[in-house]
Amino acid sequence: xxxxxxxxxxxxxxxxxxxxxxxxxxxxxxxxxxxxxxxxxxxxxxxxxxxxxxxxxxxxxxxxxxxxxxxxxxxxxxxxxxxxxxxxxxxxxxxxxxxxxxxxxxxxxxxxxxxxxxxxxxxxxxxxxxxxxxxxxxxxxxxxxxxxxxxxxxxxxxxxxxxxxxxxxxxxxxxxxxxxxxxxxxxxxxxxxxxxxxxxxxxxxxxxxxxxxxxxxxxxxxxxxxxxxxxxxxxxxxxxxxxxxxxxxxxxxxxxxxxxxxxxxxxxxxxxxxxxxxxxxxxxxxxxxxxxxxxxxxxxxxxxxxxxxxxxxxxxxxxxxxxxxxxxxxxxxxxxxxxxxxxxxxxxxxxxxxxxxxxxxxxxxxxxxxxxxxxxxxxxxxxxxxxxxxxxxxxxxxxxxxxxxxxxxxxxxxxxxxxxxxxxxxxxxxxxxxxxxxxxxxxxxxxxxxxxxxxxx
Ligand code: DUC
Ligand code: ZN
Ligand code: ZN
Numbered sequence: 001x002x003x004x005x006x007x008x009x010x011x012x013x014x015x016x017x018x019x020x021x022x023x024x025x026x027x028x029x030x031x032x033x034x035x036x037x038x039x040x041x042x043x044x045x046x047x048x049x050x051x052x053x054x055x056x057x058x059x060x061x062x063x064x065x066x067x068x069x070x071x072x073x074x075x076x077x078x079x080x081x082x083x084x085x086x087x088x089x090x091x092x093x094x095x096x097x098x099x100x101x102x103x104x105x106x107x108x109x110x111x112x113x114x115x116x117x118x119x120x121x122x123x124x125x126x127x128x129x130x131x132x133x134x135x136x137x138x139x140x141x142x143x144x145x146x147x148x149x150x151x152x153x154x155x156x157x158x159x160x161x162x163x164x165x166x167x168x169x170x171x172x173x174x175x176x177x178x179x180x181x182x183x184x185x186x187x188x189x190x191x192x193x194x195x196x197x198x199x200x201x202x203x204x205x206x207x208x209x210x211x212x213x214x215x216x217x218x219x220x221x222x223x224x225x226x227x228x229x230x231x232x233x234x235x236x237x238x239x240x241x242x243x244x245x246x247x248x249x250x251x252x253x254x255x256x257x258x259x260x261x262x263x264x265x266x267x268x269x270x271x272x273x274x275x276x277x278x279x280x281x282x283x284x285x286x287x288x289x290x291x292x293x294x295x296x297x298x299x300x301x302x303x304x305x306x307x308x309x310x311x312x313x314x315x316x317x318x319x320x321x322x323x324x325x326x327x328x329x330x331x332x333x334x335x336x337x338x339x340x341x342x343x344x345x346x347x348x349x350x351x352x353x354x355x356x357x358x359x360x361x362x363x364x365x366x367x368x369x370x371x372x373x374x375x376x377x378x379x380x381x382x383x384x385x386x387x388x389x390x391x392x393x394x395x396x397x398x399x400x401x402x403x404x405x406x407x408x409x410x411x412x413x414x415x416x417x418x419x420x421x422x423x424x425x426x427x428x429x430x431x432x433x434x435x436x437x438x439x440x441x442x443x444x445x446x447x448x449x450x451x452x453x454x455x456x457x
Contacts, residue, residue: 001029001039003431008045008392010382011052013363021050023388026430031384041433043426045392051362052382053087053118053389053429055369056339058238058262058311061091062111066157066333068321071409074115075444077314077339080407082434082442084340085424087118087389088379088450089314090369092125092149097158101126101133101140101148109449116447118429119389121375123147123181127158129165134172141178144451146374148173149181149238152220153190153286160187166224170233179260179372179455180228181236184220184245185212185287194330205280208329209272209288217287218244225252228259234457236260236372239313241267241287243297250306258457260308260372263298265345266336266414271295274414281322282414284332285313299355302364308372310346310364312338316410337408341401341415347393347422374452388431397423407440 003023010019010031022030022037030037061077063070072080074091081089093108095101101124112120122145126133129150137148150166151159161169166182173180193211197203202210221237225248228235240246240263249261266285271292274283283289301307315335325332343365350356356364370380378387399405401415427435434442 001037002041003388003428004035004037004039004042005045005050005390005392006035006042008048008050010050011358011362012382013359013367016358021382021390023431026388028382028384028386028388031382043392048425049358049393049395050382051085051391051393052366052380053391053427054085054343054365055088055090055375055380056081056086056312056314056342057090057309057369057373058313059089059091059339060313060315060335063092063094063315065335067324068317068333070316070335071318071321072314072316074112075117076407076409078116078118078120078447079440079442080340081118082427082429083407083424085343085391085393085427086339087391087427087429088120088375089118089339090121090123090373093122094125095127097128101136102143105140105143105145113449114445117434117442117444118447119450120447121373121450121452123149125149126161129161129169134168137172137176137178141176144449146452146455147179147181147236149183151183152224153183153185153187155187155191163223163227167227167231170228170231170235173233174231177454179234179236181238182224183239184217184224184237186216186220190216198330203328205284205329206275208284208332209275212286212288214242214244214290217242218248221245222248225249225257225259228252229255229257232258234258236262238262238311239264239287240307241290241294243294246297246301246306253306261306262309262311263301263307264311264313265338265342268295268298269345269349269418270414281325281332282319282412283336284322284329284334285315285336286334299350302350302356302360307364308368310342312342314339316408318411336414337410340406340408344399344420344423345415345418348420352421371456374455375450376456379450388428390428391424392426393422394425395422397425399423
């Protein structure tokens with residue numbers, strides 16, 4: 001046997017139990033309370049949790065956006081992921097307007113393959129939907145992509161899809177059994193509010209949030225979910241930030257729509273007071289940070305099973321890049337880091353504060369993303385025959401989430417005042433250590449593309 005992890009507490013979505021876990025040729029081959037076997041490497045996990053490797057269903061590595069390119073490439077981004085207990089990222093391959101979906105996937109794989117240190121899968125972010133491209137979707141599914149993101153906002157950035165195109169993709173998702181993902185904000189209203197604020201000389205970071213009020217998200221989420229219901233389509237709302245949006249998700253789920261929701265750690269633990277600091281630009285992402293009441297509502301949405309997943313929207317811009325909008329919030333590249341801090345923050349702020357169980361943590365950070373995005377049972381679970389993507393999580397390890405303790409290329413931390421208790425200390429991808437006792441031991445390019453198969457809705 002290649003690897004034996006002994007004496008740990010295995011965590012599944014339903015149980016925590018003491019067991020040893022054996023790995024051979026990249027797969028989990030044994031789970032037992034009395035493991036007889038020897039192994040090339042034996043790691044003692046006494047007093048530690050053993051978690052299924054996290055899946056971050058929402059990252060943007062090396063993405064050109066708003067005049068800048070995210071500073072975490074696939075190497076640095078996946079090193080950060082591994083330190084945070086994430087063994088698979090699902091990145092968005094953004095369609096250049098003149099490219100097909102298959103060409104877009106090839107572009108993204110060419111960037112990722114030589115660099116990734118964890119495994120990765122892809123979504124296509126659609127920027128130019130045509131009937132010809134819809135005909136290409138079965139081939140895209142064969143190439144291992146089962147999810148397509150459409151944007152309601154970002155008209156000026158060239159990403160927006162109108163309601164007709166969204167409706168059309170939802171119709172097709174039903175027929176071909178793929179998942180439509182939606183960035184839901186009402187473009188028309190937010191453009192009007194941005195223009196009003198800019199004309200009044202209101203250009204500081206707080207006006208980013210004021211130009212995208214809760215209503216903009218709640219209305220757009222409702223519209224998207226209503227279209228999913230009308231078409232019997234499969235819809236996943238990304239990065240949900242408001243209690244209004246969450247209410248709509250609950251309502252449409254109760255009506256029988258095949259719809260799913262994702263929230264992000266920053267919407268759970270940060271609030272819009274951040275925009276009033278001199279570093280407000282660092283917190284500009286879309287949708288924006290909301291109120292403390294929204295934070296609490298979203299935690300409730302994890303606890304009561306309204307949300308299906310947590311993803312990070314990891315999208316890193318340095319201070320210098322953020323300074324493109326030093327004098328004007330509309331010019332600040334939108335995005336924040338998150339892939340390294342997701343699991344520790346959910347543990348410290350969620351599990352330890354009784355907002356969720358550790359079982360729910362592995363469900364929203366591993367199992368559900370694996371199922372929805374067609375990676376299950378290869379990924380997302382500790383089971384015989386699954387990839388040995390395994391995290392040893394030390395519940396007593398304390399870490400200040402300051403810049404110097406994190407591994408992203410970004411030159412600041414948005415969580416510097418947060419001290420977590422509970423960190424991954426070992427991360428194995430297909431049985432190979434990438435982080436070993438908090439040391440990086442991975443190899444550039446050792447990660448693999450994981451083609452998604454049938455999603456399980
Ligand atoms: N939101 C962000 O903040 N960044 C990237 C894209 C997005 O939708
Ligand atoms: Zn988005
Ligand atoms: Zn995103």
